[in-house]
Amino acid sequence: MDKKQYEILALMLRYWFVLLLICILYILLKKVIIYKQGGTVKRTTGNIPFILVLYTLSAFGLLAGREPGGYDLDVLLLGAIISVVVLFQFYFLFYFFKGIDEVLLSIVDTLAVLGLVMLQRLSPELAMNQVEWFIYGNVGMFIFIMIFSRNIDLGRLTYPLMISGIAVLVVVLLFGKESGGAKRYVVLGPFSVQPSEFVKLIFIFVLAYYLKIKRTFFQNLPLYIFAALSVILVVLHKDLGSALQYFLLFISIYYIATSDWLLTGAAVATGIVGAAISYKLFSHVRVRVQAWKNPWADIGGGGYQVAQSLIAIGSGGLIGFGLGLGEPNVIPASRTDFIFAAICEEFGILTGAAVIILFGLLLVRGMQKGLESDKETDTLLVCGCVISLTIQAFIIIGGVIKLIPLTGITLPFVSYGGSSMFVSMCIAGMMQGISIKNYRLAKAFEALDEPDELEYEGEGFNEQD
Amino acid sequence: MSRMNSNTKVKVSMNRIKRNMRSCIFVLLSLYLVLLVYFAYTLFMYSDRWFADPGNTRVKVDMSNPRIIPGRIYDRNMLTLVETGTKTEDNGQVVFYRKYHELSRCAAHVIGNRQLGIGAETRFIKYLLGYDNNLIERVYQKAFLNREQGNNIILTIDIELQRYADEALGDRSGSIVLINPKNGEILAMVSHPDFDPSDPGKDMKNESLVNKAIYGKYPPGSIMKLITAAAAISHLEGAEEFTLECKGRTDIDGISVSCYSERAHGLVDMNRALEVSCNAYFAKLAVDLGWKNLRSTAERFGFNRDFIFEEVITTKSVFPTSGTKSTEELAWAGVGQDEVLVSPLHMALIASSIANDGKMPEPKLIHGIQRRNGSIVYKSGTKTALNTVPTEIAQALKGMMINAVEEGTGKKAYKQGIEIAGKTGTAEVGNGSLPHAWFIGFAPAEDPSIAIAVIIERAGSGGSEAAPVAGDLISRAIRLGY
Numbered sequence: 015m016d017k018k019q020y021e022i023l024a025l026m027l028r029y030w031f032v033l034l035l036i037c038i039l040y041i042l043l044k045k046v047i048i049y050k051q052g053g054t055v056k057r058t059t060g061n062i063p064f065i066l067v068l069y070t071l072s073a074f075g076l077l078a079g080r081e082p083g084g085y086d087l088d089v090l091l092l093g094a095i096i097s098v099v100v101l102f103q104f105y106f107l108f109y110f111f112k113g114i115d116e117v118l119l120s121i122v123d124t125l126a127v128l129g130l131v132m133l134q135r136l137s138p139e140l141a142m143n144q145v146e147w148f149i150y151g152n153v154g155m156f157i158f159i160m161i162f163s164r165n166i167d168l169g170r171l172t173y174p175l176m177i178s179g180i181a182v183l184v185v186v187l188l189f190g191k192e193s194g195g196a197k198r199y200v201v202l203g204p205f206s207v208q209p210s211e212f213v214k215l216i217f218i219f220v221l222a223y224y225l226k227i228k229r230t231f232f233q234n235l236p237l238y239i240f241a242a243l244s245v246i247l248v249v250l251h252k253d254l255g256s257a258l259q260y261f262l263l264f265i266s267i268y269y270i271a272t273s274d275w276l277l278t279g280a281a282v283a284t285g286i287v288g289a290a291i292s293y294k295l296f297s298h299v300r301v302r303v304q305a306w307k308n309p310w311a312d313i314g315g316g317g318y319q320v321a322q323s324l325i326a327i328g329s330g331g332l333i334g335f336g337l338g339l340g341e342p343n344v345i346p347a348s349r350t351d352f353i354f355a356a357i358c359e360e361f362g363i364l365t366g367a368a369v370i371i372l373f374g375l376l377l378v379r380g381m382q383k384g385l386e387s388d389k390e391t392d393t394l395l396v397c398g399c400v401i402s403l404t405i406q407a408f409i410i411i412g413g414v415i416k417l418i419p420l421t422g423i424t425l426p427f428v429s430y431g432g433s434s435m436f437v438s439m440c441i442a443g444m445m446q447g448i449s450i451k452n453y454r455l456a457k458a459f460e461a462l463d464e465p466d467e468l469e470y471e472g473e474g475f476n477e478q479d
Numbered sequence: 480m481s482r483m484n485s486n487t488k489v490k491v492s493m494n495r496i497k498r499n500m501r502s503c504i505f506v507l508l509s510l511y512l513v514l515l516v517y518f519a520y521t522l523f524m525y526s527d528r529w530f531a532d533p534g535n536t537r538v539k540v541d542m543s544n545p546r547i548i549p550g551r552i553y554d555r556n557m558l559t560l561v562e563t564g565t566k567t568e569d570n571g572q573v574v575f576y577r578k579y580h581e582l583s584r585c586a587a588h589v590i591g592n593r594q595l596g597i598g599a600e601t602r603f604i605k606y607l608l609g610y611d612n613n614l615i616e617r618v619y620q621k622a623f624l625n626r627e628q629g630n631n632i633i634l635t636i637d638i639e640l641q642r643y644a645d646e647a648l649g650d651r652s653g654s655i656v657l658i659n660p661k662n663g664e665i666l667a668m669v670s671h672p673d674f675d676p677s678d679p680g681k682d683m684k685n686e687s688l689v690n691k692a693i694y695g696k697y698p699p700g701s702i703m704k705l706i707t708a709a710a711a712i713s714h715l716e717g718a719e720e721f722t723l724e725c726k727g728r729t730d731i732d733g734i735s736v737s738c739y740s741e742r743a744h745g746l747v748d749m750n751r752a753l754e755v756s757c758n759a760y761f762a763k764l765a766v767d768l769g770w771k772n773l774r775s776t777a778e779r780f781g782f783n784r785d786f787i788f789e790e791v792i793t794t795k796s797v798f799p800t801s802g803t804k805s806t807e808e809l810a811w812a813g814v815g816q817d818e819v820l821v822s823p824l825h826m827a828l829i830a831s832s833i834a835n836d837g838k839m840p841e842p843k844l845i846h847g848i849q850r851r852n853g854s855i856v857y858k859s860g861t862k863t864a865l866n867t868v869p870t871e872i873a874q875a876l877k878g879m880m881i882n883a884v885e886e887g888t889g890k891k892a893y894k895q896g897i898e899i900a901g902k903t904g905t906a907e908v909g910n911g912s913l914p915h916a917w918f919i920g921f922a923p924a925e926d927p928s929i930a931i932a933v934i935i936e937r938a939g940s941g942g943s944e945a946a947p948v949a950g951d952l953i954s955r956a957i958r959l960g961y
């Protein structure tokens with residue numbers, strides 16, 4: 015395509031992209047609202063996979079014509095691969111596992127597709143890698159669905175996982191590669207792995223399995239030590255975003271499981287004191303806070319990232335510059351931490367808002383799954399999953415739009431990064447596994463003439479303190 | 480804790496978990512809501528400013544081969560101030576450049592310059608590059624034009640009036656703002672020292688690039704008495720009838736307050752005190768009002784407020800907020816000294832609000848936008864930035880301001896045949912230098928069509944230095960038909 019043709023097409027397709035996304039949101043919103051506990055509503059995938067494939071193919075089809083003189087079929091092929099993966103998920107997995115939640119899957123795929131389109135536009139090479147990781151992520155999701163949809167007790171893995179989690183973080187501290195001021199990566203052969211992402215999985219798992227049983231303070235001590243050590247180690251990596259995420263994840267799950275206001279409050283107080291100390295101690299923390307207060311004051315230095323991000327978001331307007339017509343490469347870290355700003359610039363504020371709403375729907379859907387479940391561990395696991403994703407999305411989107419100080423962390427499912435994509439897909443798999451378990455439970459109840467509801471009440475009465 | 484559960488290990492209660500989970504999710508959901516609301520709010524308020532930021536590479540135009548030809552800037556009478564011209568280089572290559580009209584020098588800060596990142600050239604780049612065009616127009620331009628064409632901006636500035644104001648200020652540092660009090664259109668806005676927008680390197684002085692009309696922070700001096708008077712009328716019963724014996728250096732509740740040149744004004748009521756600009760009288764009112772009342776009235780006039788206007792960026796005027804300040808500082812704040820700081824534009828807006836029965840208009844710089852085909856879309860519709868004081872108080876202030884020009888300190892602003900309302904200000908700056916000379920006012924008092932703020936830095940008293948300048952400019956503006 016010649017340059018002008020491309021520009022005209024991109025200008026007009028802006029409306030098309032927003033329209034498709036609104037359709038997806040509308041369908042999802044409807045499904046989340048009319049959802050009934052127990053899964054009596056008919057489970058269908060509706061039109062979502064179709065719309066998603068349409069979105070993917072039109073975006074990649076457009077990008078294929080971006081280089082003047084010729085039409086790059088490789089790009090279109092990449093779009094086709096993504097479409098195949100999406101269709102495979104929706105049709106094969108649904109057939110294979112009864113009870114997979116179509117809303118969760120749709121949200122994950124929509125976010126992933128948005129991220130992949132943006133990456134293809136920002137840097138075609140990285141997009142290729144990311145598609146690869148998206149496929150691995152699907153495998154991870156598959157494995158996690160297999161594990162968590164069965165009634166096996168994984169409790170004995172708790173301690174080994176705790177120890178290996180700490181060990182991995184120590185390894186990063188010793189041998190980690192610095193990038194963007196934080197030691198986030200370890201190089202393993204051809205791969206650059208981000209272990210703090212994987213420890214997140216351990217964190218969710220350990221919290222759920224450890225806290226399902228009521229214990230005394232001293233019996234809980236190993237958990238406290240594990241949590242405190244991980245947070246401290248990640249702070250030492252200067253990976254503030256992950257530290258904040260671990261910390262918030264711990265206190266919310268701990269509170270949910272134990273209702274222990276005293277210790278939760280103490281943990282929050284410790285966290286605040288810790289934050290204050292790190293503000294005094296570390297200059298990089300102070301720079302972040304200054305940049306948050308007024309990025310324009312030091313636009314050439316500490317405020318550069320946030321200021322460029324705001325300029326990009328503000329430039330896009332409601333429906334954006336059009337795919338390929340902006341300059342999102344100017345934003346620092348536009349592929350990873352700041353991908354939200356890049357999306358807002360080219361797809362517009364509406365798409366940005368859609369991303370936030372998608373994460374919100376994920377949260378609500380997760381809660382619905384957690385409430386359905388009849389096992390403490392499962393409920394806690396689902397809590398861990400949704401809270402972890404929510405906190406992560408909030409921290410980075412909030413940082414990018416200057417609601418809170420910026421702490422570098424990836425936007426789950428969207429940002430570039432193999433570890434992030436893989437782990438996020440595993441988290442999604444965990445939730446799907448539990449969704450399947452719930453489905454089987456509901457079927458079992460349906461098989462009985464009268465569901466035995468007294469079971470829960472009995473347990474409720476035993477609670478006394 | 481006792482347990483009756485039969486299990487060997489005591490599990491935590493499922494109901495409790497689910498209850499906690501619900502509340503936790505509720506909290507997280509409200510976080511997303513905050514995120515969404517903030518996202519919408521911040522973009523609604525600031526996105527235009529971010530887009531126009533000089534650091535935005537997306538709106539950089541490569542003038543040697545522009546993809547979009549930036550539009551023109553007109554004054555309100557369609558005189559071209561800046562346009563995109565072409566010239567042929569020695570090697571035969573045709574290049575584009577921004578061609579400035581010679582009069583654009585008088586409006587240097589308003590027009591600005593893209594390289595310097597100031598003025599309309601930067602601020603209104605969205606229009607100049609045609610990013611406000613609709614889809615059809617943009618597609619048409621991309622498809623059929625060799626180079627896209629931006630829109631032309633018609634400023635509210637009257638370059639004739641702007642030139643008078645520029646000349647009136649001459650070599651002196653300071654600023655003048657002329658504004659239509661009814662709709663907030665800025666007719667002239669001068670800041671000195673200035674620069675040459677067509678050649679920014681030329682005769683650049685220390686503060687040349689700062690538009691003092693919007694970014695200047697000056698002590699207001701006696702202009703503040705208008706606000707103290709408004710506060711007294713609204714908070715103190717019978718304030719207008721209150722009298723005080725001024726001895727030149729008067730003892731107010733144990734604080735010694737001196738008037739300008741230590742002149743004794745004798746027995747004064749509010750009207751007379753404003754007319755002669757008596758410090759003692761207003762210091763007494765300030766002390767009687769207290770910090771809280773005085774501050775609340777000042778804030779009603781827009782002090783301590785981040786004004787977010789669509790077309791004009793301005794600095795925040797400051798009224799001290801510290802609770803630990805002494806009564807002496809309060810007395811001086813009441814006559815516009817202490818730590819009170821204001822911008823000239825804000826003072827012009829205060830004059831406008833008094834002229835306009837208490838309604839402060841939102842200042843505007845864009846009169847209209849001219850599209851490629853020549854059609855002009857005028858930006859009509861006045862926005863009220865603030866409702867300051869009730870009509871009766873505005874009327875009372877107006878009456879006192881008329882007297883101040885007819886018989887008081889503002890006498891030198893008096894013009895035959897025009898009823899001008901005004902207030903002088905003489906702001907001490909210390910260091911043994913002359914005070915800043917202020918004048919704010921509006922005319923004709925009956926049905927105001929022009930409001931003005933003049934500040935001349937370190938020039939002397941407002942009555943002798945600023946008032947004649949203001950009187951002149953007002954009469955010229957009225958002769959021009961405003």
Ligand SMILES: [Zn+2]
Pocket residue numbers: 725726727738742743744745756757758759760
């Ligand atoms: Zn006096």
